Amino acid sequence: MKNYGDRIAQYIEDTDEEDTYENLLTRCIRVAIWLKSKELTNEDVVTLCSKNHKDSCVPFIACLFLGIPVASLDPMLSAMDTTHLLKEVRPKILFVESKSVRLIDDCLTEAGIDAEVVVYGEIEDHACFQELLTPQEDEGEFQPEVVASLEETAIVLFSSGTTGLPKGIMISHYALLMQCQNMKQSENFGNVMLSYATLYWISTVIILTTMTYIGGARVICSKFNPKQTWLLIEKYQITSMFIPPSQMAELIACGRPENLDTSKLHCCISGGASVSEKQMREIRDLLPGTFVFQMYGQSEIAGIITIFNSNDVKDVLLLDKKPKSVGKVVAGICCKVVNPDTEELCGPNKNGELRLKSKMSMNGYYGRDSSESYDSDGWLRTGDEVYYDEDKCFYVVDRIKEMLKYRSWHVAPAMIEQILMTHPAVSKSVVIGVPHETDGDHPLAVIILNENQKDVTEEQIADYVANKAPDRMKLRGGIRFSKYIPMTPSGKIKRKELRDMVLNGRL
Numbered sequence: 378m379k380n381y382g383d384r385i386a387q388y389i390e391d392t393d394e395e396d397t398y399e400n401l402l403t404r405c406i407r408v409a410i411w412l413k414s415k416e417l418t419n420e421d422v423v424t425l426c427s428k429n430h431k432d433s434c435v436p437f438i439a440c441l442f443l444g445i446p447v448a449s450l451d452p453m454l455s456a457m458d459t460t461h462l463l464k465e466v467r468p469k470i471l472f473v474e475s476k477s478v479r480l481i482d483d484c485l486t487e488a489g490i491d492a493e494v495v496v497y498g499e500i501e502d503h504a505c506f507q508e509l510l511t512p513q514e515d516e517g518e519f520q521p522e523v524v525a526s527l528e529e530t531a532i533v534l535f536s537s538g539t540t541g542l543p544k545g546i547m548i549s550h551y552a553l554l555m556q557c558q559n560m561k562q563s564e565n566f567g568n569v570m571l572s573y574a575t576l577y578w579i580s581t582v583i584i585l586t587t588m589t590y591i592g593g594a595r596v597i598c599s600k601f602n603p604k605q606t607w608l609l610i611e612k613y614q615i616t617s618m619f620i621p622p623s624q625m626a627e628l629i630a631c632g633r634p635e636n637l638d639t640s641k642l643h644c645c646i647s648g649g650a651s652v653s654e655k656q657m658r659e660i661r662d663l664l665p666g667t668f669v670f671q672m673y674g675q676s677e678i679a680g681i682i683t684i685f686n687s688n689d690v691k692d693v694l695l696l697d698k699k700p701k702s703v704g705k706v707v708a709g710i711c712c713k714v715v716n717p718d719t720e721e722l723c724g725p726n727k728n729g730e731l732r733l734k735s736k737m738s739m740n741g742y743y744g745r746d747s748s749e750s751y752d753s754d755g756w757l758r759t760g761d762e763v764y765y766d767e768d769k770c771f772y773v774v775d776r777i778k779e780m781l782k783y784r785s786w787h788v789a790p791a792m793i794e795q796i797l798m799t800h801p802a803v804s805k806s807v808v809i810g811v812p813h814e815t816d817g818d819h820p821l822a823v824i825i826l827n828e829n830q831k832d833v834t835e836e837q838i839a840d841y842v843a844n845k846a847p848d849r850m851k852l853r854g855g856i857r858f859s860k861y862i863p864m865t866p867s868g869k870i871k872r873k874e875l876r877d878m879v880l881n882g883r884l
Contacts, residue, residue: 378402381592388569388613389431390598396431398592404432404510406519409439411509415493417445417469419529422743424468425576426450426459426477427497428599432506434585436472436495437576441531441550442521448533448545451577452477455847457792458543460484462535465545466743468492475500527551530740534579536676536787543787545743552679552737553586559707560587563686567616567643571596571609573624578785580619580648583680603631614641621649623784625660626815633663644668644687649785650817651773657700670696673703673773675759677739677750681707682731682759683771695768702770710735713756714763717777720752723764730777731763732756779872781810781818783849793820793852796845800838802830807862809876811854821854823862823875823884857884 378386381398388395417423423440425447427433440447448466450459452474459480467490473481475498485492495504530547560566560583570588572595574581588595596613598605601624609615620628625647633639645660645667652671661669672684685704686692696702706712713722714729723729738757741747751757760778765771781788790808797806805825810818822842826833835856843851857879863871878884 378405378589384592385594386589387431387434388594388596390596390609391430394431401435401438403516404435405438405442406516407511407513408435408509409442409521410513410516410519412436412439412443412445412470415470417443419444419446419524421445422466422468422533423447424450424463424466424471424492425473426452426471426481427474427575428452429573429575429597430474430497430599431597432497433474433576433597437585438589444522444524444529444531444550446530446533446547448535449576450535451575452480454577456480456484456487458847460487462543462545463490464488465535465543466533470495472506473497478503524550527554528740532582533743534582534676535577543789544745546676547740547743548676548679549737549740552739553582555709555737556583556680557587557590559681559684559709560584561591563681563684563688563707566591566593567641568593569596569613569615569641570594570617570619571598571606571613571615572619573598573601574619574621578649579674579676579680584619601627603627604634607631607634607637610642611638616641616643618642618645620645620647621785622647622652622656622817623650623815625652625656629656629659629663639664639667642667644670646670646672646684648672648674650782653814654700656814661700668693668696671703673771675761677757677759678710678733678735679737679739682710682712682733683707695770699766699768699770702766702772704771705769706771709737714765715752725767726764728762728764728774731759731761731771733759776810777873781808781820783818783820783853784816786849788818788820788849790820793822793842793846793850796842796850797822797824797838799845800833800841802826802833802838805862807870807872807875808852809854809872809879811876811879813853816853819854820850820852821857821879822852823857823859823879825859825862859884 378398383397385395386398386401470493472495478500495506497506499505527550531550532548533545535543536546572584668687670685674681683704683706685696711734713732717730762774762777779790793808794806797803804827807823808820811821813819838856839852863874
């Protein structure tokens with residue numbers, strides 16, 4: 378960051394500011410000095426909860442300077458989700474936007490956590506972030522802490538693994554550095570990148586660290602607007618853009634404005650969920666001269682697993698021929714595709730579960746056993762059904778794991794099922810995902826009713842869940858009343874069979 382001095386690190390669209398690396402570094406150092414005075418160790422956690430703005434990345438970078446693990450929440454999370462995630466990592470200090478302070482205070486109380494809350498803004502009885510930016514006498518001599526090992530945990534991401542409630546995924550300094558290298562080598566980013574996700578998402582973590590590493594600029598916006606996005610591409614001469622499929626669909630629906638200059642946009646990358654072939658064709662038509670493609674990754678591996686290299690002529694030709702492919706495996710990851718029933722290896726064009734080995738693999742789940750995430754030979758189970766072709770290009774087919782994704786947000790069926798089971802009419806419930814072209818998965822509930830409660834309606838059940846759950850958990854896929862749910866001899870629900878029954882109209 379010192380080397381980049383007066384280069385622009387951030388364009389702040391909401392306030393029309395330009396933030397140089399020199400100014401950003403100064404603020405990061407001052408916050409790091411304040412954090413150091415709190416005598417935190419690498420066993421503690423600092424948590425962030427904020428939309429994107431000029432200073433939202435400052436505590437994140439400051440924590441990396443000190444080797445203090447940092448975990449981010451998204452301000453759009455519900456109170457239920459926020460309380461659960463806070464219980465997982467039990468932070469000592471939180472940096473919170475003013476609109477989320479009441480939520481965080483309530484959730485900390487509910488979780489029984491005594492932590493200091495620093496606010497972006499001024500709220501009574503809370504430290505003000507601006508006060509941390511007071512000049513320090515020794516800031517010119519500040520040096521980042523040297524971690525004892527690059528294998529130490531740098532960040533904690535939240536994801537649900539293959540099943541169950543969200544857990545904290547511990548990612549090492551080494552993994553972040555390697556993913557920066559992979560991004561740098563795979564893509565010609567140019568010097569200006571746009572992405573709307575907060576630091577809750579691994580994509581934003583990798584974009585922040587990579588752009589800082591190469592001295593590029595990020596365009597910072599607090600919220601996504603499709604019409605504005607088209608205009609930003611021209612205004613800031615954006616060279617690369619990362620958008621999830623749901624935002625891509627909105628860009629397509631909005632349509633490209635006339636006489637718009639997108640000539641500087643080298644690549645448009647999508648990830649977090651699948652993009653349909655139709656959407657891929659439409660967005661490519663709207664962005665002639667731009668390399669538009671999907672990548673595939675997971676939080677457990679610190680981000681990217683497969684991607685096309687837009688600097689490689691062969692890859693450019695392949696991505697044009699194979700719009701549904703998510704690319705080739707990046708450096709530093711070994712993979713195999715396995716039949717999950719027989720554990721036999723799958724050859725080209727045969728579906729199976731993707732499993733991985735890498736030094737970038739997570740350090741485990743924070744405070745939890747992670748052994749079930751690995752097979753008997755130590756390969757990480759992704760829970761995703763994939764195949765690869767003769768060119769070693771990969772394709773994501775489906776999820777073996779129970780987890781659903783609604784507009785890139787993880788949705789744990791177990792959490793919806795717990796709510797359903799509190800309804801007096803419900804005897805048994807199973808939640809599955811039904812595919813939607815732009816949203817990913819729409820949760821659908823299959824329910825066995827109690828004998829004396831047969832009069833309840835689907836609408837009543839749907840309203841019951843909507844009143845108790847976050848928006849992404851609404852039963853948009855519908856409700857099916859049934860007398861039968863397929864089970865294994867050991868009593869486990871056959872979710873795939875149940876999903877096939879629903880999709881084939883047999884339920």
